[in-house]
Amino acid sequence: CQKVRELRREVSNAYGVMVAVIHDIEKKPLTLVRRNKRGDVEWQCTPQGEVKVWSRRSISKGPFIAAITYAPAPGQYEVVAQHAFVLPILHKGRPLPVESDLERQAASSLIRLIEWAQRQRQQALSLDKPMYDLPVEDGQCRPDFLIHGPGGHAVVEVMGMLDDAEYRERKARTVPLMRQLGEVIEIAPDSHNNTLPAEQLKEMNRQVMRTVGARRANPRSAKARRSPPNRRGS
Structure with a gap:
């Protein structure tokens, strides 16, 4: 991973890098915590240096993938956690x-849609999460999710900070650029509990299928193709 290599270069005296799934980031002191199925602390470490969290937005809940560098403690014969790069997953x-x-809610719904399309429609859809800005004709943009299928491409944007004027201005500038990548589907959370309503997720999935799914011919012929063979005639 490029981010792990960048972190490795920052610490020239590191003995190694450990990559692990963690569930919490506790503060004072900043501690990375991994828990077992019962929720008990299974393992934890407190890096001596900087902990970087990759996210353009604030996210407090795990799980995360953490890349932790280890190096000798000054004046000691043991190695200790030095720096960490943390990626929400x-x-x-x-x-x-x-x-x-x-984004977790939207991604979970999109993955269920992809599995349904493969199982019920025999259509292969794929989901991308861009990590960096993508070049387009009039500039660059970074959509939340890209979905590809036999019928085309769709962009899903989770509009999570509509009460922020700077966020709205940025979206007004970048969403038109995203339309060069595919049909843009915007979803926003419920203002009361900051979650994506189930009906809105269903509508998102319907729009995605209309955009990226293969165009179906005669519904009757498609139904006939899905029907199991008549064993009495075999």
Whole structure:
């Protein structure tokens, strides 16, 4: 991972880098915590130096992937945690980078859609999470998610900070650029509990399928193709 290599170069005397899934980042002192299935602390470390969290937005809930550099402690014969780079992810079994809990909700829904499309429609869809700005004709932009399929491409934007004037101004500038990458689908959280309503997630999935799914021919013929063979005639 490029970010791990950058972190490794920052600490010239590091003996090694450990990559691990952690569940919490506790403060005072800044401590990385890994928990077991019961929620008990399984392992923790307190880096001596800087801890960088990759996210354009504030995110407090885990899980995360942490890359931790280890180096000798001054005047001692043991190695200690020096610096760490922390990346929020969807969950341990699917380490997709996310930048907010809202993105976790959207990504989970999109992954279920991809699995459904493969199982029910035999259509292969894919999900990308851009880590850096993408070049387009009139500049560059970084969409939250890109979904690709046999029918085209879609951009999903999670509009999570609409009460921030600077955020709204930036989105007004970048969303038109994103349309060069695919159909833009915007979703926003419920203002009362800062979650994405279930009906809005369903509508997001419907719009994605209309945009990237293969164009179906005659519904009757498609249904016939999905029907199991008549064993009595075999």
